[in-house]
Amino acid sequence: MPRSITLILLTALLAFGAVDCFAQSTTGTVSMSATVSKFVEINSGGSVTLTGNSGGGVTTDGVTNSPLAVSINLGELGPSNTNSFVSASVPLKLRSNAAYVLSMTATVTSSGTTASKIGAADVGFGLGTASRTGLGVNAGADTNATSGDPTLPANGSVNGTTGRYEFTAVRSNLSAFSSATTALSGPIIMNAVPRSNANGLTVPAMFAVKPQFFENGTTTISVTFTVTAP
Amino acid sequence: MSKIWKGFLTALALTTLLMMSAAATFAQTTGSVTMNATVSNFVELTSGGAVTLTGNSGGSVITDGTANSPLAVVVNLGELGPSNTNSFVQLSVPLRLRSNVAYQLNMVSSVAGAGATSFSMKDTDVGFGLTPSARPANLAAGVDTNATPGDPTVGGSTDVNGRWVFAGANSTLGAYAVSGAVLNGPRINKTVAANSATNLTVPAIFAIKPQFFDPAPAITITAQFTVVAL
Numbered sequence: 001m002p003r004s005i006t007l008i009l010l011t012a013l014l015a016f017g018a019v020d021c022f023a024q025s026t027t028g029t030v031s032m033s034a035t036v037s038k039f040v041e042i043n044s045g046g047s048v049t050l051t052g053n054s055g056g057g058v059t060t061d062g063v064t065n066s067p068l069a070v071s072i073n074l075g076e077l078g079p080s081n082t083n084s085f086v087s088a089s090v091p092l093k094l095r096s097n098a099a100y101v102l103s104m105t106a107t108v109t110s111s112g113t114t115a116s117k118i119g120a121a122d123v124g125f126g127l128g129t130a131s132r133t134g135l136g137v138n139a140g141a142d143t144n145a146t147s148g149d150p151t152l153p154a155n156g157s158v159n160g161t162t163g164r165y166e167f168t169a170v171r172s173n174l175s176a177f178s179s180a181t182t183a184l185s186g187p188i189i190m191n192a193v194p195r196s197n198a199n200g201l202t203v204p205a206m207f208a209v210k211p212q213f214f215e216n217g218t219t220t221i222s223v224t225f226t227v228t229a230p
Numbered sequence: 231m232s233k234i235w236k237g238f239l240t241a242l243a244l245t246t247l248l249m250m251s252a253a254a255t256f257a258q259t260t261g262s263v264t265m266n267a268t269v270s271n272f273v274e275l276t277s278g279g280a281v282t283l284t285g286n287s288g289g290s291v292i293t294d295g296t297a298n299s300p301l302a303v304v305v306n307l308g309e310l311g312p313s314n315t316n317s318f319v320q321l322s323v324p325l326r327l328r329s330n331v332a333y334q335l336n337m338v339s340s341v342a343g344a345g346a347t348s349f350s351m352k353d354t355d356v357g358f359g360l361t362p363s364a365r366p367a368n369l370a371a372g373v374d375t376n377a378t379p380g381d382p383t384v385g386g387s388t389d390v391n392g393r394w395v396f397a398g399a400n401s402t403l404g405a406y407a408v409s410g411a412v413l414n415g416p417r418i419n420k421t422v423a424a425n426s427a428t429n430l431t432v433p434a435i436f437a438i439k440p441q442f443f444d445p446a447p448a449i450t451i452t453a454q455f456t457v458v459a460l
Binding site: 024025026027028029030031032033034035036037038039041095096097098135136138188190191192193194195197199229 | 272273274275276277288289300301302303304305306307308309310311312313314315319321323325344348349350351355388390391392393394434436438439440441442443444445446447448449450451452453454455456457458
């Protein structure tokens with residue numbers, strides 16, 4: 001190779017090398033990924049209201065925005081209780097960033113041994129009107145799968161054959177909830193607001209028992225609510 | 231010696247003397263070297279070191295910053311829905327700037343994959359700000375002008391819909407859908423060697439308030455910084 005060409009190539013290499021040494025970075029990137037997962041929540045909506053009871057009382061009351069774990073003594077459910085119904089109204093509070101389904105499962109255990117013992121069908125149940133109010137709560141129509149207040153005349157009556165009072169409307173007593181069954185559903189509850197926003201959807205869960213000549217004994221009624229995002 | 235030969239030698243001697251005399255008359259006694267050079271505008275952006283991620287739930291730093299290396303940070307911010315009970319998910323990214331002229335740092339950003347409803351996370355839900363300190367004595371004297379309000383987690387409040395709003399102008403990525411200035415100032419470096427470690431380090435802070443955003447499994451937030459010479 002002629003000497004002149006060799007010199008030209010060496011000069012070019014040195015020039016490129018110098019440029020490379022002083023290359024400067026003038027841009028940079030910050031890439032972030034994130035997730036927003038479905039969120040559904042059930043809490044207590046506040047204090048329980050117990051009416052028509054004889055000797056009963058609220059053992060563990062509900063506390064707004066705290067986990068729902070109320071305990072109630074319904075008192076006397078035999079004929080010595082002359083009230084029309086023993087009713088307990090339990091406020092529920094729901095929040096979500098997605099459509100939700102509130103389901104319920106219930107068990108009724110009685111010490112009685114005959115057909116006259118208190119059974120699941122003797123415990124009326126229904127959800128009241130769902131309320132979406134307050135800053136940050138999304139407007140939307142909720143679907144109540146129950147018949148509402150079980151003490152309404154339209155929801156029950158005395159059986160003309162047996163004389164026993166029965167809650168007859170659709171999903172108006174706990175026998176309809178021996179396995180997890182939808183009680184309420186609806187669209188997204190909360191707007192895009194911080195979790196510290198204390199508002200939400202509130203709905204009263206109403207339980208009622210008609211005092212009757214039930215077989216004497218003790219009865220335990222257990223109800224579990226579960227909210228999911230389908 | 232013949233007459234002819236004598237005449238020839240005489241002529242040769244005279245010619246030699248004349249030539250030596252001429253050579254002495256034109257001797258080179260000075261010289262010059264001429265050099266051309268340039269000092270170009272120099273602005274540089276690199277990583278200022280490791281990032282800091284706080285308030286995250288399930289997130290992590292995937293590609294960390296390395297001081298004096300190209301800025302190419304990748305971070306998983308984790309859960310941004312209400313199940314993250316922290317006040318903010320916050321990412322602090324140190325930026326390292328050097329220049330021999332006045333500079334301007336620009337940023338352009340985008341948010342993708344968050345959904346399109348009014349409850350989806352928007353670029354305005356990503357707080358942003360720079361928190362530059364006064365220049366140390368080893369840098370050229372000067373004041374840097376911050377176009378952002380600083381730490382986005384300071385101040386802020388909920389709007390009429392209950393959604394979190396970052397305080398001040400240019401406090402979210404919504405202000406940087408197109409490239410915009412975030413910081414500018416006079417020359418940064420004194421006349422120091424190119425391998426000098428002196429630099430202006432500025433933390434860039436990103437923050438998101440976990441809220442009841444629409445569920446979104448794969449949100450991507452990108453911020454690109456570019457430094458230019460003014």
